[in-house]
Amino acid sequence: MVWGLALWLALVGNLPLWQRIQGLGGSLGYRVALIAGLGALLTCAIAALLWLFAWPRVFRPVASLLLVVAGANSYFMWRYGVVMDPTMLASTLHTDVREVRDLMSWSLLGALLLVAGLPLWALWRQPRFLHGGWRRVGHNAAGLLAAVALLVFTALMSYQGLASLMRNHKDLRYMANPLNSVYAATWVAAERLPRQAKPLLPVGEDARLGASYDHQARPPLLLLVIGETARAQNFGLNGYARDTTPALARWRAGGDLVNFSQVRSCGTNTLVSVPCLFSPLSRAQGGDQPADRENLLDVLQRAGLAVLWIDNQAGCKGVCNRVPHVYTNEQPVPALCPGGECLDAAMLDGLDARLEALDPARRARGVVLVMHQMGSHGPAYAARSPDGAKPFLPECRSNALPECSQQELVNAYDNSIAYTDRFLDQALQWLSARAAQGRNDTGLVYVSDHGESLGENGLYLHGVPYALAPDQQTHVPMVAWFSSGLRQRAGLSLDCLRARSAEPLSHDNVFHTVLGLMDVRTRVREPALDALAPCSSAG
Template identity: 70%
Template sequence: MLVLSVLSMQVTRPLLFVSFSPSARGADTFTPPAGRWPAAMVWPLALWLAVPGNLPLWQRIAGMEGSLAHRVWLLASFALLMTGAIAALLSLLAWPRLFRPAASGLLLVAAFNTHFMWQYGAVIDPTMFANVVQTDAREVRDLLSLSLLATVLLVAAPPLWWLWQRPLRARGSWQQAARNTAGVLAGLGLALLMALLSYQDLASLMRNQKALRYMANPLNTVYAATRLAADQWPRQAHALQPVGEDARLGASYAQQPRPPLLVLVVGETARADHFMLDGYARPTTPALARWQAQGELVNFSQVHSCGTNTQVSVPCLFSPLTRQQGGDQTPEHENLLDVLQRAGLAVLWLDNQSGCKGVCDRVPHASTLALQVPGLCEDGECFDAVMLQGLDQRIAALDPQRRARGVVVVMHQMGSHGPAYFKRTPASHKPFQPECRSNTLSDCPAEQLINAYDNTLAYTDHFLDQTLQWLQTQAQSGSHDTGLIYLSDHGESLGENGLYLHGVPYSFAPEQQTHVPMVAWLSPGLRERSGLSLDCLRARGADPISHDHFFHSVLGLMDVNTQAYRPALDALAPCAAPRVQAADLKPPSAG
């Protein structure tokens, strides 16, 4: 709105900027003010972006250990290096019609980045930028606050007013190109000079404080956007490589009395150290604890995610590749759902989040975004339990031939999505009080923030309890052999070391963002057909596993034979009877 307001001032520019000068004949004439050269605006803007536009970065460096003189030298050298680099970037853009819109965009980016780095300890890398691109209206709404407005006004408003105050003058194309080139060389020269003068200090700083390289405003966003475009566009231009083209249903499907029904719940932002099943002192999962006490639910306590944000973790979770093989990169292969569907099973994805990140594009899927269920939906958002509403009808609408073989349903939770944790739970499911009711998390007392977050886990516990009851009813009625696997996509920081939310680059992400909860429940019928031993699973519940095991564990549990299946990555395989290869079974029909 600020930019639009400033832009609108340009319409009245001839009326605002006039001067009266008497002519030789005594008549008054209008003389427009002289405009600025774009090149003359580059260095003032570069200095502003480098210094006020990077307050979180300077605060981080100023708070480091070491002598005052050393920290002052680091601050000065880094600031001059960034001034030169930003000046080079602005010089590239210093064309009369391009400069002001482009510079305005960089100023606003710097202001928004400053807010999120200050309030949440966020850093801007390619995966974080991809998250921003994928953000929906609900997530944007949760991030709006008065402190965000104040930061934008503080960081962006003064230079925007100065930038748009007077018109720009134009040179000939060749002259402008020469001036721009000179500006680029001058900026790069200053950056190179400071890099050489402070190489040892800056190299040590970047090596020991990796997060700082993602805090340099607005160069971090320029780099992230460029890297993301270079990575994704070539891959999107090519079709995904097929996976499991040889997928066939195993021997357990031959003359089966009941088809399997497996529910995969993809959790959101749940951290394992706040799960009561994993030793947390508070009762965040009392319902799951009851299921565990009955001997039917297995908890996996040492599970780590593939990424620290949904954009990476969800595709990686369903990928045939491990993280080391590139499962955390932009997908180039089909995924688990494609293989299950190719084998002849019915697959359904239900989403109560910001989308499946491409995972469900080739299978039946539905979103809760437009639902308005009383008691379960309010303010344009639904609680996770809404995914159970009409679930029988959704399954019944799937292809009947596939349903007769078996069904896999994926439920993508809203879960513990922040920062507005208090919105994720209805008033009737808030056992921990008082809770933080602000999306500016640093404004809340630590205990209230934890209460709000723990309430989201307690509601996930309630949602999983409802889902398990539904699955148990299906099993007891004799309609299906049922099972459930719950696994969160990544964890969350709640103020530890000044970090909030998630998305820290994986190489230095804290344990709170990568250690995630996972549970599995299997009906007697599903255990029998898969040959799984509950005692064995419980004994191995503390074995270290990761998202890398999910693709192969689900294929093994659903008895899908394919060369894409790797037994070594099937977390359930050590507790299962030997798989029967069913090469003689006929491929599924086109249905």
């Protein structure tokens, strides 16, 4: 059973990998040699893994899990070009019921039956292990040694061709199924979980409000919108052929909105990008790793400001744990939450009342409000915009994206971007009204957490390892709008910002930019990473 399962998993469980190698080109003999060598390596490696679990009451559950995991991995590699690395597994573990529902399809069931059905039937028809003890230890040890010896022999025989293959096509190492999941699970258990168990290091213990708060006429109110899965190339403001952002274009024409066209994300999935976006560490410093210290919201709250996080997604990934936070699905608005899943406009419902519920003393100093969008979260792009707000038709309404035509897929995605434009327009109208009423000096910063692939090079969705990620998954949109009152208190020059709007920025800049804009003084703020500092007389 060990060797039979190992051979099945290596061959049938890795059909996407063999298909990928077939597409690399070269002679037929060269490709057959690569598949034979890599197939033998995977068979031996999987057999060695199975021999470790060849114990009574252990083998069949573990083997069954590997089969199901292999089937699921095969489906997502086939359908979306998604591979399983440590960050993808960690993100999967944080997936909520709504996201799982969006991924369910008959084709997923078919892939599971193809890869796991027959071997599961055979596995559970076999008689259970009846002996253990030293006899089982010796049997397993012999099997393990044989598997390792064959693995070493095969590696030596195939080294030259496979080493060149892996060097030139690094993505293939993430397609070795189900060993990719075993490696990812080991990494998560060894690296991410211990970090999460440790208390967070304090950040900005010296944080205080600057001179702009002395005798202020109106408290500042900054709305920070964290977009979801919006890619810059489909944003009309960035020169996209379609006008997906007509409302933002009007705000820009009015002179108060600036579009930053060259912004890079910290990661390719929400679990990495959102904590990194609020981290005091840059990506190079480890901001893309599991958080081991407090974040921007902690510093703002420590300085005495009111902070509120409103979430319309699958949670804040730990960022909002120590500040007031609410979730739209806890009190759904019937008109905006069909089927229990809310449109982003639900975050604007009753917003004045939410602000009034914050601590009065903090609110009198200033407010930072964060909204975490559902945005363009896939694969159910059509669900991200209401029926009355779909300018691009016909659209893909299936979550099995390759089954749709490319134009229908792009239409559905562009409709979600157009709805984000509509949502931001409503938010800007609300902020503008509060400024006009003399209640706050208001501003908005919008930036997406990561981008998305829409079939380019056979890739869909997101989550490709960062070093291999295409531009569509890391180039994200970002805009900023400031009322005249906020510009005055921050000493901002819009002409300067517009002139510098095409300069490279990234999520690394957000922490320091927000602190500078809100005039929070602390040693952890680095002026060199404040995107607004070059255009601010306040420094």
